Amino acid sequence: MEKVVVAYSGGLDTTYCVKYLMHEKNMEVHTVLVNTGGFSDEELKATEERAYAIGSKSHANLTILDKFYDKAVKYLIYGNVLKNNTYPLSVSAERIFQAIEVIEYAKSVGAKYIAHGSTGAGNDQIRFDVIFQTLAPSIEIITPIRDLSLTRQQEVEYLEKYGVHYSWEKAQYSINKGIWGTSVGGKETLTSNEALPSEAYPSQLQREDSEKVILNFEKGELIGLNGEKESPVKNIQKLDELASQFAIGRDIHVGDTIIGIKGRVGFEAAAPMVIIKAHHLLEKHTQTKWQQYWGDQLANWYGMLLHEGNYLDPVMRDVEAFMESSQNSVTGDVIVELKPYNFSLVGIESEYDLMKSDFGQYGEVNKGWSADDAKGFIKLYGNANKIYHNVNKTFSE
Known part of the structure; x- marks a missing residue:
């Protein structure tokens, strides 16, 4: 039996892929979930159990928070990247690194094929396939959902035929969570004029007071909160937990998809929005006019290329080198006041503050x-x- 690795989330589409490849293609299926911050330990365990229950020969949960931060999030902060001045690339950036990890896993088990559950109407199919084709040209890509143009009902009926009777009731809102934000899709985002209701967002308002928090930066990286030093990943998680209590970071992004159609998606990104705006303020105090100007130009291109799956183009390493160099003086503290649904930047303190001349x-x-x-x-x-x-x-x- 030939081996295939399925990029597995435990949802309907990837579960269908597992059963389809087993029964219609007679393949030995291995599954892998790449966690970029969207799964708790309990959810990871439940997903692994489900994978084995439906027939996966092996399953791996790969948590890559530190790697994702070092390879992508760090540069999104350095560049203050907001797609169309709005969206912090919450999900689109993750897909690149999930694809890279899937390839490594496929090579480790000697798989001849890689499969994913993307449809033919979105960006993810392009991000996955471009990475797969570039880094593993000898491994063939299989996309049952895209190739067969399946409806949800057809998938459910097929799985029931093979004894898979999970509840596949379509959620009113689709949620994709990661360390750099959560996307939210629903019937409202398919229109051009309707707003997502408050209850569609994963975090609800818990606090109606305000709280000041000090973000400690060193060479552009968030090294602490209120003077307590931790790794940047832990600081992002801590800040997100705090800022989410104020329901901060909600918005709707309208943009151009890679395949040429307009798309609209809601998102919640409490920590990313606070960090980007705080970091940008610190840069305005500590960088020269031309550092800021060229940083803006290059960051705009960096964000677009990353969004469109071009992470492996060598120009990305060139831009990252500029970004890294530009952060040498971006050190200091930024005072932020968190409030219900919004925040304000109070000011900064830095030994590199150019206002002190x-x-x-x-x-x-x-x-x-x-x-x-x-x-x-x-x-x-x-x-x-x-x-x-x-x-x-x-x-x-």
């Missing part, structure tokens, strides 16, 4: 130049405009 204070007093220096500079600064309008007389007629 001895040259002057904006709008107040100058110490590094004279009045004559200022007038001479302004005269030269305006030369290009004066020359153009002297020649063209556009506003003088």
